[in-house]
Amino acid sequence: MVGFKNRGWLHDISSLLGGGGGGGAGVDNAAAERRKKPSRLGILCFETAKIMSRLVSLYRSLSDEEIYRLRKGVMKSEGVAFLNSKDEGFLMSLACGEMVEDLDRAASAVSRLGKRCNSFGLNRFDLVYTDLKMGIIDVGKLEYGSKVNERKLQKMERLISATSCLHAALDGLMQMEISERKMKQLKNRQMQLQKANFDLFNEKLENQRKMVSHFREVSLCVRLLNKSVSLMARIVCILFVRMSVVFGPYVPHLPSFSIKEQFLSHSGPITKPSKPTLLRFHSQRSVLFLKENDGGLTAEEMFSRSNNVFLSAGPSTLGGSGLASRYANVILLAEKYLDSREPVDQIDRESLYQMLPENLRVLVRTKLSKNMKSAEDDAMLAEGWRDAMAEMLRWLAPMAHCTVKWQMERSFDKMRFDPKPGVLLLQTLHFSDKVKTEAAIAELLVGLSCICKYENRV
Numbered sequence: 424m425v426g427f428k429n430r431g432w433l434h435d436i437s438s439l440l441g442g443g444g445g446g447g448a449g450v451d452n453a454a455a456e457r458r459k460k461p462s463r464l465g466i467l468c469f470e471t472a473k474i475m476s477r478l479v480s481l482y483r484s485l486s487d488e489e490i491y492r493l494r495k496g497v498m499k500s501e502g503v504a505f506l507n508s509k510d511e512g513f514l515m516s517l518a519c520g521e522m523v524e525d526l527d528r529a530a531s532a533v534s535r536l537g538k539r540c541n542s543f544g545l546n547r548f549d550l551v552y553t554d555l556k557m558g559i560i561d562v563g564k565l566e567y568g569s570k571v572n573e574r575k576l577q578k579m580e581r582l583i584s585a586t587s588c589l590h591a592a593l594d595g596l597m598q599m600e601i602s603e604r605k606m607k608q609l610k611n612r613q614m615q616l617q618k619a620n621f622d623l624f625n626e627k628l629e630n631q632r633k634m635v636s637h638f639r640e641v642s643l644c645v646r647l648l649n650k651s652v653s654l655m656a657r658i659v660c661i662l663f664v665r666m667s668v669v670f671g672p673y674v675p676h677l678p679s680f681s682i683k684e685q686f687l688s689h690s691g692p693i694t695k696p697s698k699p700t701l702l703r704f705h706s707q708r709s710v711l712f713l714k715e716n717d718g719g720l721t722a723e724e725m726f727s728r729s730n731n732v733f734l735s736a737g738p739s740t741l742g743g744s745g746l747a748s749r750y751a752n753v754i755l756l757a758e759k760y761l762d763s764r765e766p767v768d769q770i771d772r773e774s775l776y777q778m779l780p781e782n783l784r785v786l787v788r789t790k791l792s793k794n795m796k797s798a799e800d801d802a803m804l805a806e807g808w809r810d811a812m813a814e815m816l817r818w819l820a821p822m823a824h825c826t827v828k829w830q831m832e833r834s835f836d837k838m839r840f841d842p843k844p845g846v847l848l849l850q851t852l853h854f855s856d857k858v859k860t861e862a863a864i865a866e867l868l869v870g871l872s873c874i875c876k877y878e879n880r881v
Contacts, residue, residue, distance in 0.1 A: 464651055467536065468643035471651055472586035472840050474532045475579045475643075478658045479842035481525060482576055485567065485665045489844055493518060497850055501818035506855035506863075512673050517849045519670035519677070520732040526662055533655045540649045548656050555663055558678025565657075567665040575654060580842055582643050587840035589638035596631045603628060732848055741860055742853035746780070750864060751826035751852055753778050757867050758820050760875070761812055767875050775868075786865045794869055805877035808870040815870075819863055826851040 464471055483489065497503060498514045508514055530552045537545035544551070554560050566572070606621060643651060667677045736742030741750055756775055760767050776784065829846040832839065852860065 462539070462541075462648045464643050464646050464648055466644075467539075467648070468586050468646070469590055470532070471536065471643050471655070472583050472590075474529055474536075474655060476583050476840045476842045477525060477529050478655060478662065479576055479579055479583065480845055481522060481529075481662050482567075482658065483842070484522065484844040485662065485669060490669055493847075497847075500821070502822045503849065505818070506822065506852070506859055507849060508854070514849050515670060515673040517732055517854070518847050519666060519674050520735075521848055522666055522670075523663075524732060526659065526666070529655075530659045533652060533659055536648070536652045537656065540652050542649055542653070545649065545652050545656065548652075551656070552659065552663075555660055556678070558680065565661045565664045567661055567668075572658075572661060575658070579654065579658075582646070583840050583842055585638055585642040586644070589635065589642045589644060590840070592631065592635045592638050596628075596635050599624075599628050599631055733853070736854055739857055740853065741855045741857055742848075744857055746857070747826055747852040747855070748830060749778055750860060751823040753864060754816075754819055754823035754867065755827070757812075757864075757871050758816050758823075760871055761809070761816070767871075779868075783861050783865065786861060787868050790865050790869045791872055794873060805874050808873045812867060812870040812874070815863060815867055819867070822850065822852050822855070826853065829853075 494511065494515070498511055503514070530548075534549040534552065537548040540546060551560075603624070606624060639645065664680050667680055671677050671679065733742070738744065741747040753775065756778075760771075779787065825846045829848060829851050832841075832845050848854065
């Protein structure tokens with residue numbers, strides 16, 4: 424057993440994650456911690472803002488309203504039901520798996536930052552999180568949706584916004600300083616450079632520096648490391664408990680917690696029986712940093728590590744075939760060409776055709792030859808195809824848009840500070856049946872070809 428012996432973990436959550444207590448580290452260590460000068464986030468503010476934005480996004484995604492929209496809107500939508508699955512239990516398990524993975528990544532990042540803190544509890548947040556996932560923690564004080572937590576979320580959103588503005592202001596300042604150096608070089612070579620222009624630029628540069636200074640003071644940059652990590656650690660724990668309450672009936676490996684909170688949907692409450700929880704800090708190793716070949720894992724540990732939703736798509740799906748992104752772009756191009764009255768030139772048609780794998784090319788050619796032979800009235804046929812394509816795109820295009828959006832949200836090159844709820848994989852083409860999707864795309868492209876021909880757009 425490591426640390427916090429004979430203590431209820433959440434009974435002392437303020438001292439444990441608040442950066443103010445030793446929590447089993449001993450009186451001497453606690454006194455030493457108090458003597459240390461508290462450090463500020465500084466350059467770590469941007470990484471912290473990204474973590475916070477992900478936590479806020481997950482928090483908002485787990486509200487009663489969002490879960491109801493997920494169950495009764497997204498999962499019942501025509502595209503998801505036809506191409507992915509009609510099984511609510513399966514879709515809910517996908518949503519849960521993806522959210523837990525996102526939370527695991529956030530918890531791992533919080534744990535890394537916690538190693539820099541002068542609080543023993545934050546130093547070992549990886550073990551705290553492990554105990555939480557094993558269901559051996561008293562979670563009586565982790566109430567989702569409380570007024571206190573809502574205020575904390577609003578504070579986080581303000582800090583995220585200010586830090587995002589700081590990031591943009593620093594980018595602008597860097598570009599202006601590059602321009603300043605170029606202008607000085609030009610001024611040295613050409614004495615005729617207008618002094619008024621140079622003075623105006625200097626004024627803008629000074630204003631930009633003041634803007635950077637302002638956002639630095641109101642952003643995470645000057646916030647204490649301990650307090651920021653403590654805040655994020657608490658939200659991480661609240662989120663996992665909330666996920667267990669919402670998704671527990673669909674995911675057997677999630678622990679049960681004895682808490683006051685009960686998830687209510689508009690179709691009635693979803694409840695699961697509670698089981699007793701221990702009040703001690705047991706874990707000697709973390710599920711966040713275990714080696715891949717580590718054996719002897721519990722069911723909970725295996726779930727936390729191995730439930731990689733993205734890689735779980737089977738070979739009969741677009742994700743398992745590596746075609747989700749390509750087919751999404753094909754659908755979006757077809758949507759673009761349908762909405763446009765401009766001619767589709769040979770280069771555009773060839774580019775679209777080259778995006779198709781060989782089996783889909785054959786399918787399109789076969790369908791196209793049959794339709795061309797049966798064509799009678801060009802105008803009526805074009806109008807009929809336009810209506811059919813519009814109806815198909817009504818449920819197919821949103822999935823293509825979600826596929827692209829999901830990829831953009833997770834781009835490693837993008838500094839994302841958006842705390843809004845994101846897109847889930849189950850909303851995309853990733854789990855779509857390959858045969859059904861290819862049949863729909865073939866119909867779409869045949870219709871587009873007929874419309875372009877009969878409307879003289881080729």
